[in-house]
Amino acid sequence: MIKIDYLKNNTRYNPFEFEEKIYNYWVPYFKAKKGKKFFIILIAPPNITGSLHMGHTLENIILDIIARYKRLKGFNIVWFPGTDHAGIATQYVVEKELKKEGLNRFILGKEKFLERVWQWVDKYGNVILDQFKKLGLSLDWSRKKFTLDKKYVWWVEEAFIRYYKAGLIYRALRPVNWCPRCFTSLSDLEIEYKERVDKLYYIKYPLKDGGYLTIATTRPETMLGDTGVAVNPKDERYQDLIGKKVILPLINRELIVVSDLRVDPKFGTGILKVTPAHSLIDYEIGLRHDLEIVSVIDEYGKMNENAGSFKGLDYLQAREKIINELEKLNLIEKIEKINHLVPFCSRCDTELQIIPSYEWFLKMDKLAKLAIEAVKKNEVEIIPLRFKKPYFDWLKNIRDWCISRKLWWGQTIPVWFCKNCGEKSYVVDRRKPKKKCKICKKNNWQKTEEVFDTWFSSALWPFAILSTEQEKKYYPADLVSSARDILHLWITRMIFSGKYFMKKSPFKKVFIHPTVLTKEGKRMSKSLGTGIDPLDLIQKYGTDALRFGIIWQLSAHQDLRFDQVPLEQGQKFLNKIWNAYRFYVLTKEKFANQKNKKISQADRKIIKSLENTKNFVEKSIEKFELGLALKRIYKFFWNEVCDFYLESWKGETKNNLQVLDKVMIDSLKLLHPFLPHITQLIYFALGNKKPLFFEKI
RNA sequence: GGGCGGGUAGCUCAAUGGCAGAGCGUCUCGCUUACAACGAGAAGGUCAGAGGUUCGAUUCCUCUCCCGCCCACCA
Numbered sequence A: 001m002i003k004i005d006y007l008k009n010n011t012r013y014n015p016f017e018f019e020e021k022i023y024n025y026w027v028p029y030f031k032a033k034k035g036k037k038f039f040i041i042l043i044a045p046p047n048i049t050g051s052l053h054m055g056h057t058l059e060n061i062i063l064d065i066i067a068r069y070k071r072l073k074g075f076n077i078v079w080f081p082g083t084d085h086a087g088i089a090t091q092y093v094v095e096k097e098l099k100k101e102g103l104n105r106f107i108l109g110k111e112k113f114l115e116r117v118w119q120w121v122d123k124y125g126n127v128i129l130d131q132f133k134k135l136g137l138s139l140d141w142s143r144k145k146f147t148l149d150k151k152y153v154w155w156v157e158e159a160f161i162r163y164y165k166a167g168l169i170y171r172a173l174r175p176v177n178w179c180p181r182c183f184t185s186l187s188d189l190e191i192e193y194k195e196r197v198d199k200l201y202y203i204k205y206p207l208k209d210g211g212y213l214t215i216a217t218t219r220p221e222t223m224l225g226d227t228g229v230a231v232n233p234k235d236e237r238y239q240d241l242i243g244k245k246v247i248l249p250l251i252n253r254e255l256i257v258v259s260d261l262r263v264d265p266k267f268g269t270g271i272l273k274v275t276p277a278h279s280l281i282d283y284e285i286g287l288r289h290d291l292e293i294v295s296v297i298d299e300y301g302k303m304n305e306n307a308g309s310f311k312g313l314d315y316l317q318a319r320e321k322i323i324n325e326l327e328k329l330n331l332i333e334k335i336e337k338i339n340h341l342v343p344f345c346s347r348c349d350t351e352l353q354i355i356p357s358y359e360w361f362l363k364m365d366k367l368a369k370l371a372i373e374a375v376k377k378n379e380v381e382i383i384p385l386r387f388k389k390p391y392f393d394w395l396k397n398i399r400d401w402c403i404s405r406k407l408w409w410g411q412t413i414p415v416w417f418c419k420n421c422g423e424k425s426y427v428v429d430r431r432k433p434k435k436k437c438k439i440c441k442k443n444n445w446q447k448t449e450e451v452f453d454t455w456f457s458s459a460l461w462p463f464a465i466l467s468t469e470q471e472k473k474y475y476p477a478d479l480v481s482s483a484r485d486i487l488h489l490w491i492t493r494m495i496f497s498g499k500y501f502m503k504k505s506p507f508k509k510v511f512i513h514p515t516v517l518t519k520e521g522k523r524m525s526k527s528l529g530t531g532i533d534p535l536d537l538i539q540k541y542g543t544d545a546l547r548f549g550i551i552w553q554l555s556a557h558q559d560l561r562f563d564q565v566p567l568e569q570g571q572k573f574l575n576k577i578w579n580a581y582r583f584y585v586l587t588k589e590k591f592a593n594q595k596n597k598k599i600s601q602a603d604r605k606i607i608k609s610l611e612n613t614k615n616f617v618e619k620s621i622e623k624f625e626l627g628l629a630l631k632r633i634y635k636f637f638w639n640e641v642c643d644f645y646l647e648s649w650k651g652e653t654k655n656n657l658q659v660l661d662k663v664m665i666d667s668l669k670l671l672h673p674f675l676p677h678i679t680q681l682i683y684f685a686l687g688n689k690k691p692l693f694f695e696k697i
Numbered sequence B: 001g002g003g004c005g006g007g008u009a010g011c012u013c014a015a016u017g018g019c020a021g022a023g024c025g026u027c028u029c030g031c032u033u034a035c036a037a038c039g040a041g042a043a044g045g046u047c048a049g050a051g052g053u054u055c056g057a058u059u060c061c062u063c064u065c066c067c068g069c070c071c072a073c074c075a
Helices: A004-009 A016-030 A054-072 A086-101 A110-124 A127-134 A150-165 A220-225 A236-241 A280-289 A307-311 A315-328 A365-376 A384-395 A456-459 A484-502 A532-539 A543-552 A567-590 A602-620 A627-651 A657-671 A676-685
Strands: A036-043 A075-080 A171-179 A184-186 A191-205 A212-217 A230-231 A245-247 A254-259 A273-274 A332-345 A351-363 A381-382 A417-418 A422-428 A445-447 A476-481 A507-512
Touching: A004 A567, A004 A676, A016 A543, A016 A676, A036 A054, A054 A075, A054 A127, A054 A476, A054 A532, A054 A543, A054 A602, A086 A110, A086 A456, A127 A532, A150 A422, A150 A456, A150 A484, A171 A280, A191 A220, A191 A245, A212 A220, A212 A273, A220 A307, A220 A315, A230 A280, A230 A567, A236 A543, A273 A657, A280 A445, A307 A315, A315 A332, A365 A384, A365 A484, A381 A384, A384 A484, A456 A484, A476 A484, A484 A507, A532 A543, A532 A567, A543 A567, A543 A627, A543 A676, A567 A627, A567 A657, A567 A676, A602 A627, A602 A657
Parallel strands: A036 A075, A036 A476, A230 A254, A381 A507, A476 A507
Antiparallel strands: A171 A184, A171 A351, A191 A212, A191 A332, A230 A273, A245 A254, A417 A422, A417 A445
């Protein structure tokens, strides 16, 4: 790529001239080789909607440093690139595109809409992977994976069918978190709560035997679906209410007062109206006391036929009207302000409704136990250790996972409903069932339109991407790294899925890496305008300098307040390295005829220091302390190799040339995982023809 | 409401039961033939606050105050 003269004649290193060329040179060598002593890294597949952000950047640079270091330690690296179809996220971005054209998916129809999504996938699906190349990641590009690959889709269906046969999957009508804009159910993890000041209405409910009680609610429109009233059994104020009958205003339904521990005596009046259709806590109470489920709000957020004269109104209009009528009846005791948390769709930011819907659920108790056991027995090591606590806490309190979505984009669930009998009759199968419906005795099956929660699919990632016999040996992986926010969403679910289907944890170590914050300690976010685009940084500083700058600031345990200054420092360091090797080459020429075989004091000192540095770096990398490792190498190279050792070669010297060679070549190897491009370039300039990472450290 | 992390030099962060450290920045001096994108050197800190354990605490324990994050079905 370059000759030694280029190094001798240029005092400045220009990354922009070489980084891409060097990357392209490497690509064939990144291929996972046959053989033994593998180190297997599992990539977190980015969404096809994505473009590179600082989180991906940090995460994958960390992994690449480890990959390159392990290569130098003699390992064969297995690290496949891949992407996630990301159901709800992708559907949402395509819908946003349509909106710009004045369209929406309902106007377009399902078929045309899906065509549009596939067009998007073709156009943008690989953008982020191309951006990964700019980071210098040593990924095996001969094996690109996607969560809608044939084999992958097979595995997702397989998982559903096996869970179903084992009795872990059931269908139920339950109140779920529903996004009226995406028009789908959501899992607990896809909700974002926001604080908001609302009104708390104190409403009088007449008692059948005279008098009244007062309940407090922020959602009076749901009262039309009330099928009970509840108080806490320990609440002394209301002992005599238990068992009494209440007349629901406006509807005149008779309700019974039950007692349930879930009622918080401190909230409002301490009396709860129970609406099992539109509240999860009420649903639970309803189950315990055998209360009816009456839904009054539909999928559009409008009042339905059970809402009587309010039918057809938007829930907010209905609220207003209901309050008006209650006021006329003198049933509003007071209205207070309340600051509370309101659920929103984490994708499109629409306020959610809780409505009853038929959905598929995965029973979590057994699976949670598998996941708990895997970490307890150290089959999976979570680093830093402190993340074990939230891991266990989440699993201990877990509820069944709603795995179905009513989206259009995603993998269809392998279930067939009888066209005549609907909900009452279905078959779980990949192909259209041949047998007849038990109820109507006809063969009239239609595949469901429901799709999987995209996380159900990505939970299978560690083994669903392994399609050939050779690849099957790459399970389990040694290492996966992720951001904190997908610990439950992804990591935990991969662990129990792996344990369940493969009988083994899907990876040995999970490194939960720090979050990249702004210099002020704020979250980086596009919408807030606080984000930094890594591609801009690469354009300005080059990849090696970016890698230096971000890892310089990295500590294994603490969030990273991103500052650009260390990137400038990185550029300076690259130039320092460049010139040190220039001097090395010139010095070798100058002393070419020297026959000195003695080891000088300076030689001894630098060898000692080199060994110490290697040991320190090895230990630090094992602990994911890449920032400390880099700082140590930096100090070693700059202060000890350059300021001390190379200086001692000026003028006349008693140093040994072989020691010089060893120090300079070993330094190059030590620097390589962090600064791969420049070290490879210098390696070429010194007359070598192979990838530097095939050397041994 | 529960949990986690952090508060150390102007900035970003280390380390440690026994003189408080690095990089950047600042200041001084040097363009010594690899590099001024450099070299030599200097200044700079009541280690958030209070109490406790100890011969000795920035470090261990308790409490308080700030900052950040996560989890939770308060209607």
